[in-house]
Amino acid sequence: MQSELKIYNSLSREKEVFKPLNPPFVGLYSCGPTVYNEVHLGNLRTFTTFDVVYRYLMHIGYKVRYVRNITDAGHLTNDAGEGVDRIEERAKLEMLEPMEIVQKYTNSFHEVCQEFNILPPSIEPTATGHIVEQIEMVKRIIANGFAYEVNGSVYFDVKKYSEHHDYGKLSGRVVEELLEGTRDLDGQDEKRSAADFAIWKAVTPNHIQRWVSPWGEGIPGWHIECSAMSCKYLGKEFDIHGGGMDLKFPHHEAEIAQSVGADGIQPVHYWMHANMLTVNGDKMSKSKGNSFLPKELFAGSHPLLEKAYAPMAVRFFMLQSHYRSTLDFSNVALQAAEKGFAKLINTYKTLLALKYIKDDAQKVGTEITEVKALCEEVYDKMNDDFNTAEAIAILFEMSKKINSYKEGLISISTLDEETYSRLYTVFVAFIRDILAIDKEEKHDDGLAEGLMGVILTLRKDVRDKKDWAASDKIRDELLRLSIQVKDGKEGTTWSRN
RNA sequence: GGUCGGAUGGCCGAGUGGCUAGGCUCAGCUCUGCAAAAGCUGCUACAGCGGUUCGAAUCCGCUUCCGACCUCCA
Secondary structure: OOOOOEEEEOOOOEEEEOOOOEOOEEEEEEOOOEOOOOOOHHHHHHHHHHHHHHHHHHHOOOEEEEEEOEEOOOOEOOOOOOOOEHHHHHHHHHOOOHHHHHHHHHHHHHHHHHHOOOOOOOEOOEOHHHHHHHHHHHHHHHHOOOEEEEOOEEEEOHHHHHHHOOOOOOOOOOHHHHHHOOOOOOOHHHOOOOOOEEEEEEOOOOOOOOEOOOOOOEEEOHHHHHHHHHHHHHOOOEEEEEEEHHHHHHHHHHHHHHHHHHHOOOOEEEEEEEOOEEEOOEEOOOOOOOOOOHHHHHHOOOOOOOOOOOHHHHHHHHHOOOOOOOEEEOHHHHHHHHHHHHHHHHHHHHHHHOOOOOOHHHOOHHHHHHHHHHHHHHHHHHHEOOOHHHHHHHHHHHHHHHHHHHHOOOOHHHOOHHHHHHHHHHHHHHHHHHOOOOOOOOOOOOHHHHHHHHHHHHHHHHHHOOOHHHHHHHHHHHHHOOEEEEEEOOEEEEEEO
16 A cells, blocks of 8 residues: 555544554554443444454454443433432443442443444453442542542542643633533532533442442543553553543543643644534434434334344445544435445455456456556555445545456456455455445354255246246245346356345 | 534435445346346436635535434443
8 A cells, every 4th residue: 555544633623644652552542332221223333443443453463452441330421419420320220230230331332332343342340340440530630630529529620731731622622611610500510610520529428339439439430441541551642542432521631630630741633523413404313313223223123113124234334424524324324325235245255255366368457557547546545444335435536447357347467466466465355354234144054055045046947947937936036035046157156134 | 502423316225526335225128938036228416505626515604494412321
């Protein structure tokens, strides 16, 4: 590949050439789910985005340590005392221990990831497993004078911090406005300013999740876990931090402040933010009631869904847009993607079965140049801030070539061996390792293969006798079982619809 | 209200100061006993109004509309 990898950095609002701190190693952190509930399709878009980032970085030769956390400590929905702890709320609802809730939805999350072909990260740390690290970090922030304790809770002092550092630089907030924007909420009196946020929170006696700290029993603040865990596993300074756009403020902004407040070092070199999945133009979210679960999608069991969709078709649908654009979900869009996806996968299978025939007499320079160019362009597109949409467009160009070789419309010998092998390698790598859309659906054992072999042999007999009625009857009946028979020049093949 | 982002052909969705996005749909053709698949051809768009420029959909300004964040959120 000729081009350098460029990443759009939310911090600078520009695409920057990616320069890792310690090549060939790359530290990648992305915010994982809070496991009080099932993840929905919108959540999955972000995880898919960073899965592709992870896969691509590895593909181009980096040794990546990918850390994606699990938030399993409950956090109050606001700092002002009357906030709800969603994990405990859920625990009461399901009459389970908070840790049972956490385990249940962690398991479910992992299952969904697997179906979506999302790789497990290198390290998947939990917030509750790192209480000590979080407490230590809070101590360091207090020691540096950027936090204060009130009634067993510790708050980050945004005003104090902003006297020395730029709070709001990631999300484009103006500190003065944040500090002025005090809304008179009850129970907010503990905080010196409305902009301050809890990094340790005292809990009421009936709260189930609780840990001992120097400030009494309580729970860690939401933002501190990512700071503490990224620091522990990737260092005080690391390469890439990702997450959904909706985490930019306050979560990521707070992370920067905490890390700088504790250690005086800007933690992240490249901030990446994945945009939202929308439904009829509105952000998909649980509170808006327009979200659905992956399992509903795969089963087609939701009023918004006209039919069931295969996980890989949905993954492809997401990858057909750029991660920084919003992507609008709709049945027509998904069905269009489904067809394009099937086309690409058919080409992939064709390619795996294709045989290269070397014949130097048939070589055509323009064909070789064209195919070589495609192989380079597809990397150029990915190097341009992981533009999967454009990369997929190139794959479709390659697809036309590959199908033409198969159909004999273009002789495969127009390519020299090196170019053909390059095409093969690149196409397979993109489908299988980078976009990772080749996961076969769970089907039966080899029985179908065997039965179809028998049926097609018998059908060939009647076809040889030009008994088209019998031949078509077999084909029509199989079609009713969603099996498509294709009579090609090289014999008959079949596929599931 | 503040901050930021977006408006692209029948639909989805990239991108860009002048050169084909791509997919889906539709029409036609080739191939085929017929289908399916595949290939080819056609359909040429960038919200509106100004400005900069030899040239803008792409840069600047204004207008309209939409969204995100500002509270838990991927």
